Amino acid sequence: MKIRARIPAMNVALRKPMSLAEFLEWEKRQPIRYEFDGVAPQAMTGGTAGHADIQANLAAALRTRLRGKPCRFYGSDLKIQVAGDHIRYPDGIVVCTPVERTATIVHDPVVIFEVLSPSTASTDRIVKAREYQAKDSVQRYVMLEQDRVGATVYARAGDRWTFDILPDGAILAMPEIGVEFALAELYEGLVFEPRDDADDRPPGETVS
Structure with a gap:
């Protein structure tokens, strides 16, 4: 985001x-x-080059695979209305119902994507997760890491939501739109600094 x-x-x-x-x-x-x-x-306001690359790769991956299907991918030019009369501009959405050419608001997104930024990660992970889950049309919410290959995925399962963390090498499956691909495809062209596993441990935790 x-x-x-x-x-x-x-x-x-x-x-x-x-x-x-x-x-x-x-x-x-x-x-x-x-x-x-x-x-x-x-x-x-503006994002980073890495953010833009991930967003571009996402658009390329989905538009290619959705060609000829009823669902369509849109980037962050279109807004959605969510709970509490809030307006959001996700980094990507997939819609499976017709959208008027002059529309500026999408009312029934099926899959929503956000590219996480340090300054907005808590909002994306908590506030927006609740807003998107409260919207009946939304079946999947995918949060893409920006500093490494990885994603956090919420998926609707009846009246509850499942939660999954996808690492490098994982497949991002979206059965509600009939699409799946390697998560790494969204990070094509990006080079990341080596990470220490300690970066993911809670503060104060040490290796025994």
């Missing part, structure tokens, strides 16, 4: 909570995109 920052109160209109309708009308006049947390706009 690209870095977000809550915008400062710039005028009287932004010093009080905005309604969803007010936000959507206000956003039309802005030169950049904003998310909406139910209270105030949050500016979407």
